[in-house]
Amino acid sequence: MRKPSLLSIAVLVASSAAAQAPATQAGLSVHWEELTAADFRSAIARAQSTCLLPFGIMEKHGPHLPLGNDLLNVRFAALNAAQQEYAVVFPEYYFGQIFEAKHEPGTVAYSRGLQLQMLQETTDEMARNGCKKIIIVNGHGGNNSLLPFFAQTQLEAPHDYVVYVQGLARSGPGEPKHKSNPATDMHAGESETSVSMIARPDLVHLDRASQESGADQARLKLPEGLYTGIWWYARFPNHYAGEGAVASKELGDFETKTWISAIVQSIRAVKADQESLRLQNEFFERSKHPLNTP
Numbered sequence: 001m002r003k004p005s006l007l008s009i010a011v012l013v014a015s016s017a018a019a020q021a022p023a024t025q026a027g028l029s030v031h032w033e034e035l036t037a038a039d040f041r042s043a044i045a046r047a048q049s050t051c052l053l054p055f056g057i058m059e060k061h062g063p064h065l066p067l068g069n070d071l072l073n074v075r076f077a078a079l080n081a082a083q084q085e086y087a088v089v090f091p092e093y094y095f096g097q098i099f100e101a102k103h104e105p106g107t108v109a110y111s112r113g114l115q116l117q118m119l120q121e122t123t124d125e126m127a128r129n130g131c132k133k134i135i136i137v138n139g140h141g142g143n144n145s146l147l148p149f150f151a152q153t154q155l156e157a158p159h160d161y162v163v164y165v166q167g168l169a170r171s172g173p174g175e176p177k178h179k180s181n182p183a184t185d186m187h188a189g190e191s192e193t194s195v196s197m198i199a200r201p202d203l204v205h206l207d208r209a210s211q212e213s214g215a216d217q218a219r220l221k222l223p224e225g226l227y228t229g230i231w232w233y234a235r236f237p238n239h240y241a242g243e244g245a246v247a248s249k250e251l252g253d254f255e256t257k258t259w260i261s262a263i264v265q266s267i268r269a270v271k272a273d274q275e276s277l278r279l280q281n282e283f284f285e286r287s288k289h290p291l292n293t294p
């Protein structure tokens with residue numbers, strides 16, 4: 001196994017330390033909760049009204065990773081991205097979709113209605129405070145249906161802000177070779193564990209990763225395209241999918257950097273985007289008088 005270069009380690013350590021740093025006179029913190037009220041005003045201006053809402057979860061992550069793994073990792077990526085391209089980062093948020101892990105210890109599964117209401121009120125409050133462009137940075141695969149649905153339903157009623165969803169984006173060209181099957185490397189497996197080894201190595205218990213099986217139990221036989229909610233439990237009842245034991249810092253280094261740079265690209269694209277809000281406003285105006293729509 002090739003070791004990550006000293007330079008790449010130095011860059012990561014530096015960016016990690018910077019992400020934890022409090023506001024200094026030299027610059028504004030990217031952490032919403034670390035800013036004073038007056039500095040918050042400056043921060044929103046510097047961010048060009050662009051804010052990040054990193055979205056994690058509390059759920060079991062195999063036998064070897066912490067319950068808050070997705071929250072810790074997504075915040076690591078989002079905070080480092082915001083350091084590179086300034087944006088205000090909302091505090092810890094983990095009120096997402098995780099019913100499928102309710103049989104495991106430590107899962108926090110809020111009701112469906114509350115998930116949507118919390119998220120709506122959170123983005124409404126962010127926007128009321130000047131975040132007119134909100135990027136929800138998803139860190140949890142169980143939110144993959146919730147978040148596009150949430151963004152889609154922003155068309156229900158007029159808003160003076162735009163919600164964007166940044167999906168999980170950790171792999172890319174030039175990626176180091178994986179040691180396990182990528183098709184079932186879905187939860188606390190090689191990829192995710194590798195990223196955790198970069199974000200919070202102190203919380204990764206690699207020696208425990210083989211204590212349970214992360215194999216696909218494939219207990220449901222249904223045609224492709226036919227969905228049912230118990231699919232995940234049918235395949236991975238241990239809430240473990242893949243092989244965490246073969247994780248490496250080399251893969252983690254690559255995937256973390258890929259993820260951070262995807263978020264940086266999205267922040268830049270969102271800052272430059274003048275069309276979404278204009279089109280939303282046009283749409284909302286026309287939706288009041290559909291018979292007049294040309």
Ligand SMILES: [Zn+2]
Nearest residue numbers: 069070188192
């Ligand atoms: Zn996870």
